[in-house]
Amino acid sequence: MASSSRASRAVPNLAFRRLRGQRSPGEFAAVVRKAAREIGEQVSCDARYIGRVEAGEIRCPNYAYERVFRHMFPGLDLTDLGFTARERVRGGGRAPARPDAARSTAVTAADPAVEAAAQGTADSTDDSKNDEESDVLRRAFMTGGSATVAAASFGLGLGAVLSALPEPGAGPTGRRIGDSEVLAVEDAVRRIRLLDDRHGADGLYQRAAQPLRAAYVLLDAGLTARSSTMDRLQSGAGELALSVGWLAHDSGRVADARSHYAEALATARMAGDAALEAHAFSNASFLARDAGRHREAVRCAQAGQRAADDLGSPRLLSLLALREAGGWAGLGDRAGCEQCLGRAHTHFARGAAAADPEWMSFFGEPELEFLQAQCWARLGAWARAVHHARRAAELQDHRFTRNLALYRAELATSLAHGGAHDEAAEAGHGVLDLLDGVHSARIQSMVATTATVLAPHRGAEGVPTFLSRCETLLPRA
Structure with missing residues (x-):
């Protein structure tokens, strides 16, 4: 009911539609994403978002989108773009905050990175429930000093939906699944990805299970939904399974990650969703490589490329070629690895496309360099690994702390193996400096590996201090 009443009040945004001009919604969304990258913002803009804006x-x-739009159209304010001024949207008609949600906020010092993440979550509407939820989210983020506190917000978008549905197996209810439920699933995916970018997976994984369960309960209960709505819900649930699986992967829960990725792949196959299938195979290849199953990594990457062939996204094909390269590197096949790296560069050079999946916002030049570094490291070509890892760390936007820590950790390990012990210790210190705000078992394991390699070289400058900090800051095995 909420979505239908909101739609009835919506006034089409004709000013924004005029600014789009002759470009399709997908093409315009690609322009928005490109503008965001130019100013260091990260927005998950797709044709559906453009359609929602134009529909009012x-x-x-x-706030993130506002900064991007102001960059795209200098001199125009929100009202010139056809939006309502923020103070009018936020000013009235707001329901009081739910007591249980208010109690969930912490009383620790505010974390600026988490505050920035809060500003980049749900879009403002005139629906009082959404205003209330956004305010609760903002308070939870702004007063919470850790990813664990921030993760408490995961359930807000889907909590009410979940509570209104029966337990699995309880039989049909006649409830019609609509846009509001699908949007809640899609928003949960975006929130998880944003928090992971800032903080890493540890502390997020357990909380993320709630929206995933809600999404699949919706699938079970949604037999009366329209076919188009059901397709979106299946895709959203599959993407959510992949996001939760990634949190399991990054926090060292390999069996859980494998299960979530398999669930997403099954959902993709049932829905006939090639884009979701390619994403699932990409993640499965990555996990197999990390688990030492290198032939499986190659096969998954190749299957992902077959699924992605007709999707019109060179960047997706580039990433999948890099996944395959990592598998060949793990097998010690340098020729196979180099062939895939060449193919990855060819695809990447074709640039971004309107068909690029939303989840690939992380895949820019820093990630391209990082994945190459990993390949050369597995082949024992330490000088080349150092070159690419250093490039990745230099190019990475420092606001995305988790990836910065990851790239520096790869650099430290390659430097240590390559005999540059003092430089490795310096890079390792840089990673440890970030671990207070980043919670990733994978990164911690990489730092521990660097410490093991450096342990026999305590005479090198900076190494004793680095080893001492590792003993203090890293969890005991």
């Missing part, structure tokens, strides 16, 4: 469903964009 989004009366006022969130």
